[in-house]
Amino acid sequence: MMFRSGQPGLSVAGFFGLGGYAAALSFLYWGVNPLVSIALGCLFSLLVAFILGLVILRIRGLYFSIATMSLSEIFRVIVMNWHRFTGGPSGKALPSAVFNGDSAKIFWLFLVLTLLTVIVSEIFERSRIHFALTSIRNNEIVAKSSGIDVFKYLVVVFALTSALQGMIGGAYAHSYAFISPEGSFNFNFVLLPVTMALFGGIHSTLGPIVGAVILGVVGEYLKLQLPYGHLLVYGVIIVIVILFLPKGIVGTAKERLKHKWATI
Amino acid sequence: MQILEIENLSKCFGGLTALNQVNARFEEREIVGIIGPNGAGKTTFINVVSGVYPPNSGRIIFDGRDITKLPAHTRCRLGIGRTFQVIHPLQDLNLLQNIMVGSLFGQGNGLREARVKAQEICEFLGLDQLERDTSQLDILEIKKMEMARALATHPKILFLDEIMAGLSADETKEVIETIRTIRDQGITICVVEHVMSVIEELTERVIALDGGRIIAQGQYKEVANNPRVISAYLGEEE
Numbered sequence: 001m002m003f004r005s006g007q008p009g010l011s012v013a014g015f016f017g018l019g020g021y022a023a024a025l026s027f028l029y030w031g032v033n034p035l036v037s038i039a040l041g042c043l044f045s046l047l048v049a050f051i052l053g054l055v056i057l058r059i060r061g062l063y064f065s066i067a068t069m070s071l072s073e074i075f076r077v078i079v080m081n082w083h084r085f086t087g088g089p090s091g092k093a094l095p096s097a098v099f100n101g102d103s104a105k106i107f108w109l110f111l112v113l114t115l116l117t118v119i120v121s122e123i124f125e126r127s128r129i130h131f132a133l134t135s136i137r138n139n140e141i142v143a144k145s146s147g148i149d150v151f152k153y154l155v156v157v158f159a160l161t162s163a164l165q166g167m168i169g170g171a172y173a174h175s176y177a178f179i180s181p182e183g184s185f186n187f188n189f190v191l192l193p194v195t196m197a198l199f200g201g202i203h204s205t206l207g208p209i210v211g212a213v214i215l216g217v218v219g220e221y222l223k224l225q226l227p228y229g230h231l232l233v234y235g236v237i238i239v240i241v242i243l244f245l246p247k248g249i250v251g252t253a254k255e256r257l258k259h260k261w262a263t264i
Numbered sequence: 265m266q267i268l269e270i271e272n273l274s275k276c277f278g279g280l281t282a283l284n285q286v287n288a289r290f291e292e293r294e295i296v297g298i299i300g301p302n303g304a305g306k307t308t309f310i311n312v313v314s315g316v317y318p319p320n321s322g323r324i325i326f327d328g329r330d331i332t333k334l335p336a337h338t339r340c341r342l343g344i345g346r347t348f349q350v351i352h353p354l355q356d357l358n359l360l361q362n363i364m365v366g367s368l369f370g371q372g373n374g375l376r377e378a379r380v381k382a383q384e385i386c387e388f389l390g391l392d393q394l395e396r397d398t399s400q401l402d403i404l405e406i407k408k409m410e411m412a413r414a415l416a417t418h419p420k421i422l423f424l425d426e427i428m429a430g431l432s433a434d435e436t437k438e439v440i441e442t443i444r445t446i447r448d449q450g451i452t453i454c455v456v457e458h459v460m461s462v463i464e465e466l467t468e469r470v471i472a473l474d475g476g477r478i479i480a481q482g483q484y485k486e487v488a489n490n491p492r493v494i495s496a497y498l499g500e501e502e
Contacts, residue, residue: 105384113418127375128368128369128374128375129354131357131361131364131365131368131369132368132369134356134357135354135357135365137356138354138355138356138357139354141336141350141352142348142352142354143313143317144315144335144336144337144340144355145316145336145337145346146337146340146365146366146369146370146413146414146417147337147338147340147341147366147369147370147371147372147417148337148365148369149335149337149338149369150337156429191427203356260403
């Protein structure tokens with residue numbers, strides 16, 4: 001959704017990890033119920049993203065990408081060095097996974113959270129927010145000359161998407177019962193979601209879902225063939241998408257269909 | 265009733281002074297023309313007044329309120345509308361949606377109301393087949409769309425930046441009539457134009473800019489015959 005506003009946000013891993021740590025640590029230190037702690041992870045990411053957003057959303061496009069990429073690293077380094085609180089480089093293991101590791105229940109948990117994300121994305125697509133983000137992406141000057149408070153929209157979208165990332169991060173931390181700087185803030189958590197979203201098409205809710213399903217399955221298969229080979233493939237995919245399929249699979253398919261209907 | 269007052273407005277881009285101590289007044293329901301050679305500062309004037317660029321010095325008083333420090337989107341909501349010299353359709357939205365943007369954010373309407381308002385404006389301007397992509401529109405339609413988007417924000421003053429550029433004689437006539445109708449609905453209009461016949465026919469008052477300064481102001485006849493204006497366009501007499 002951040003991409004829909006024209007600002008490629010690459011801080012996914014950062015807020016994912018932050019949410020994970022917030023959820024895990026609130027569970028460890030305060031004995032908070034795991035599900036509530038996931039909500040806390042979500043809120044924590046929301047707050048941090050909001051505050052940081054007020055600062056870094058003064059810059060746009062490529063520079064914004066670089067700034068958000070560095071956010072993940074900054075969080076990781078802070079967490080890694082705050083030994084006493086976060087357990088430092090070795091992280092912390094939780095006494096038990098959420099639902100005691102029951103795979104079925106964990107599946108449902110992630111399904112519910114995914115549905116939540118889908119709902120938020122659809123709300124964005126069907127409301128005035130869609131108009132705002134698209135206008136901002138197409139031409140910021142026209143947008144603000146037409147009454148759009150560009151900064152406000154960007155901060156809100158950034159905070160909300162980061163909150164969602166934190167929420168999933170919290171669920172992830174609890175399902176593996178483990179948090180660590182390397183594990184929770186891993187670059188994979190930027191590369192994979194972004195590739196899947198770009199591949200599927202960022203302009204719809206369906207796009208990233210399609211992308212995730214295809215690449216998820218392909219990725220698991222590739223991992224069996226080549227260790228880390230899937231990373232190479234993902235990198236290649238990003239380049240191909242940017243060059244040939246900027247709207248992703250779903251987006252390009254929609255366009256082709258529109259053309260077909262128009263020429264009938 | 266004065267709607268807009270510009271006081272000693274100056275704007276520099278690095279070493280280049282684009283606007284130099286500009287003073288101007290706009291009365292309600294006036295149609296004012298701004299002329300000047302390329303680089304005179306006409307578009308910069310619109311950009312500074314609408315809030316795209318902050319001025320280096322000076323004040324802008326709109327509807328009795330000092331808006332000098334206000335951001336562009338707030339000025340739009342207060343009633344300053346403008347079109348762009350280089351057409352800027354929002355390419356991922358269709359014709360109707362482009363116009364809805366003005367209503368949604370310049371006026372704060374809901375989706376349904378914005379759609380209705382946009383359709384009304386399209387009818388007024390003679391635009392149809394509203395689901396079309398902006399890439400499928402001809403030049404007159406795109407210009408109308410730009411006007412429509414600005415009108416959808418319910419402006420009190422509308423700046424039209426070279427809206428006649430690229431239009432045929434008939435199309436120009438149509439747009440002139442439309443502008444008069446818009447004015448009759450209570451909106452002050454300021455047209456920046458290079459086509460002198462349009463300025464002569466349409467405007468009640470003309471401001472001539474050159475090098476960021478106002479070099480003449482008044483009725484078209486006086487301004488067009490002003491030697492400084494002539495030399496600004498044509499160069500000094502040998």
